[in-house]
Amino acid sequence: MKKLGLIGYPLGHSFSKKYYMDKMEKENIVGIDYDLYPIPSIIEFPSLFTDGNTTFVGCNVTIPYKQAVMPYLQELSDEAREIGAVNCITIQHLPAGATKLVGYNTDAYGFEKSLRRYWNPEKHNKALVLGNGGAAKAVLYVLKKLGVSVQLVSRSKSETAISYEELSTEAIAATHLIINCTPLGTFPDVDVCPPIPYDGIGQDHYLYDLIYNPEETLFLKQGRLKGAVTKNGFEMLVLQADKNWEIWQQAK
Known part of the structure; x- marks a missing residue:
């Protein structure tokens, strides 16, 4: 066995x-x-x-x-x-x-294929990536591959990231791809979300959340109510799982 x-x-x-x-x-x-x-x-x-x-x-x-x-x-x-x-x-x-x-x-493979479902290279050529921990690594790799310019946002300002406090409504309005790589909103803490100015979100926005439980996080709900396209991380999870299986079978 x-x-x-x-x-x-x-x-x-x-x-x-x-x-x-x-x-x-x-x-x-x-x-x-x-x-x-x-x-x-x-x-x-x-x-x-x-x-x-x-x-x-x-x-x-x-x-x-x-x-x-x-x-x-x-x-x-x-x-x-x-x-x-x-x-x-x-x-x-x-x-x-x-x-x-x-x-x-295979996180990169899963994220890219899943993101592309609603990604518009003309609309979504700039991105805000929320969180700069391990979960963001594959996301940043894919965005670089796609030629998307990225601004990292984190709890604390650093050489590579701005803080949430520095994120203005205008910056949100001008950046139509927003990706949540933090655990904020994961079950059972479903009543929290990244502290961004959601008033800047509109119909041209695409909000992607790596979280898949719950199906719709508060982050995604706020985007949907503003007319944005939204997507959770479940498809990414399935795609990377299938890719893993393919790799294991080829390695026999």
């Missing part, structure tokens, strides 16, 4: 496990199991695939290990290298107990 899984800590409800188990059941795929591996420290990661554990052939990576896992890898995809974060790993078991681990970033 080959094993796949998700590493992170802590791991509560997992979209990944349910998605892959349902996929295997629907498509009658046998001989593969997908499980959760909540490891309190990244130093425990090698124990999953060494010491004779040759059935462990790949995994997803979530918070807080998307960067911390990289020193354990022998190879990176171009996207993972440029983004500086990994969310998918293949594990090849070689003779004499050796292993080769290759890291990928």
Whole structure:
């Protein structure tokens, strides 16, 4: 039985496990199991695939290990290298107990394909990216690829970001693509949202939220009420999950 899984800590409800188990059941795929591996420290990661554990052939990576896992890898995809974060790993078991681990970033693939559904390159050639943590890395990579100019917005002003306090209604009105990469509004804290001047939003705006639970965050609701096009992160999640599966199958 080959094993796949998700590493992170802590791991509560997992979209990944349910998605892959349902996929295997629907498509009658046998001989593969997908499980959760909540490891309190990244130093425990090698124990999953060494010491004779040759059935462990790949995994997803979530918070807080998307960067911390990289020193354990022998190879990176171009996207993972440029983004500086990994969310998918293949594990090849070689003779004499050796292993080769290759890291990928499929968040970028999922985000780009999902964003393009409503993206207008003429209207949406400037973006505000809310939050400059790990979740923003793949988003920034894709926006750069698409030629979109970006202003990062964070709680504190820095060399790369302005603070929310500096964000004016005029700046919102002039920037028609706004992407939330913060956890603000995630269930169960559904009554909060990024503190931006929503009065500047209009019908030319496209608001994208990486959050998928709830289906409509307060951030998206505020945009919708102002006439903006809105999209949550669920499709991105499904697209990256399918891409991960494709990578694991090709690595056999």
